Amino acid sequence: MKIMEKKPWGGRFQEDIDEFFEEFSESVSFDQMLYPYEIKASLAYAEALRDAGILTDKEFNLIKKGLKEIEEEIKEGKFIFSKEYEDVHRNIEKALYEKIGETAYKLHTGRSRNEQVVTDLRLYLMDECEELKGLIKDLMEAIVLKAEEYYGIIMPGFTHLQHAQPVLFSHWIMAYYEMFKAHLERLKDYEKRLKIS
Numbered sequence: 001m002k003i004m005e006k007k008p009w010g011g012r013f014q015e016d017i018d019e020f021f022e023e024f025s026e027s028v029s030f031d032q033m034l035y036p037y038e039i040k041a042s043l044a045y046a047e048a049l050r051d052a053g054i055l056t057d058k059e060f061n062l063i064k065k066g067l068k069e070i071e072e073e074i075k076e077g078k079f080i081f082s083k084e085y086e087d088v089h090r091n092i093e094k095a096l097y098e099k100i101g102e103t104a105y106k107l108h109t110g111r112s113r114n115e116q117v118v119t120d121l122r123l124y125l126m127d128e129c130e131e132l133k134g135l136i137k138d139l140m141e142a143i144v145l146k147a148e149e150y151y152g153i154i155m156p157g158f159t160h161l162q163h164a165q166p167v168l169f170s171h172w173i174m175a176y177y178e179m180f181k182a183h184l185e186r187l188k189d190y191e192k193r194l195k196i197s
Contacts, residue, residue: 026083037123039071059103066099129191143177
């Protein structure tokens with residue numbers, strides 16, 4: 001089989017593409033970190049297809065079992081991501097096909113690759129927002145502790161990089177608390193936006 005026949009867009013070309021383009025267009029070297037979200041989104045989509053009557057219970061269970069096996073193989077370090085299949089989505093799709101055959105392709109009924117990518121990225125960003133919020137909260141707590149520890153300590157304030165009026169260190173550091181509090185609110189707002197497609 002020619003390499004172009006393995007590509008989702010391969011039918012558009014008569015000859016194999018340049019090796020440089022192959023390297024340039026692959027993303028699996030970095031997007032493989034999205035695999036938990038690819039599995040999660042695919043399982044949810046398979047369930048929706050079953051509920052809509054597009055997949056039978058048998059097909060759904062076959063897809064679910066296959067995806068769970070792939071997930072375990074990845075976690076155990078047994079799964080080999082291949083640049084030949086460009087990205088995490090195609091790698092998992094190919095592995096699912098090898099496990100369950102043609103039923104694997106039913107998972108893409110009514111779902112474009114772009115929808116797949118965006119869904120995985122949104123799920124990933126939701127998790128990252130949660131982690132970032134936790135780190136910011138920890139930092140804010142540390143700021144409060146330092147403000148209490150050095151309560152009453154005077155330091156020079158600055159304006160345009162010049163010494164200005166004396167200020168309390170606790171007041172100065174609590175200004176950063178307020179800045180991070182604003183960032184926390186922005187992240188909460190961003191999370192709401194992530195949930196809207």
